[in-house]
Amino acid sequence: MQRTIKHIVFVLLLAVAFVSCNDGKSLQTYFVDNQEATNFVSQDIPISMVKIDDSKFTEDQKEAYKSVKRLNFLGYKVEGTEAEVFKAELAKVKTILSDKKYNDLMEFSDKGNKIIVKYIGTDEEADEVVIFGSANELGFGIVRVLGNDMNPDKMVTLVNAMQNADVDENQIQDIMNFFK
Template identity: 60%
Template sequence: MKRTIKHFLSLFTAVILVNCGNSGSLQGYYVEHQETKNFISQDFPLSMIEIDKSQFSEEQKEAYASVDKLNFLGYKASDDNVEQFNAELAEVNRILSDSKYQELMELRDKGNKISVKYIGTDDEADEIVLFGSSKDMGFGIVRVLGDNMSPDKMVTLIHALQKANIQEKQLDDIMNFFK
């Protein structure tokens, strides 16, 4: 009996160590860096952001309703941390290059890059990741978490949010961090 308990505890410990030591995941990256110098981390439910949904299509309303919360992690670039910025940017790019992240869309403009990826199937995403980087400002990652999120509907929601009148003061903490 002692032997069985000992084997069980060894197996349990190994599983915990493997799961906790998964620093190759985006979630692991968040946990490791959320209180690190030059980083800002903020979690908030989508309901905290006041958005006028009156112009949304039914598809956009469904997509909006499927989102529960957003996890934001940002890194502020400066002349003093160029080497660290490049290392952190390379690490995030390495994580997001994993085959489990499927490309939804990507935009590039004058050294700035925004990409949207997701984990899941074409019909249902478990997680949507928005990643933007700029050599002048730094980078930001938003993990979109929810239930029954559809990648296609999320693209239409992103387009609607770009046109939406979002109160800037709701995002002041994040925007001030990058100034």
């Protein structure tokens, strides 16, 4: 009897392992695979370390800002690389972000620079917000915004407010220097 139970447990564990294996690449595995690769820079930033003047934020923007706990950044710099390598890396990210689990939130372009904001979750609560920006002459950057009770609509207003927010550039100097 005990041997039969062991076999059943083994078969169940094996079945779970096969079901949980996913051949598709996730953004998280892309980050892990490239965080120390050539021409990439990676940085994890707890939101508590980023000091932003939120005195001009609306209540929705303040609520969205407080729901964010951590930012994961991965950047790829074009300089010194072959154009084909950049295009291949860009295609990998676009393929990952084209997965149906990523919901479109907003997209805009300006002078050849493109920004795409997507999220994983429902219309009421996002588990993760992804900001992807690319420029052919600089490279691309991906920011994974992680937190609790993030509302996609409020995150849109926060993204808009952050464009005009007073952010101390010393806090993100490593990222800024990477793209110079």
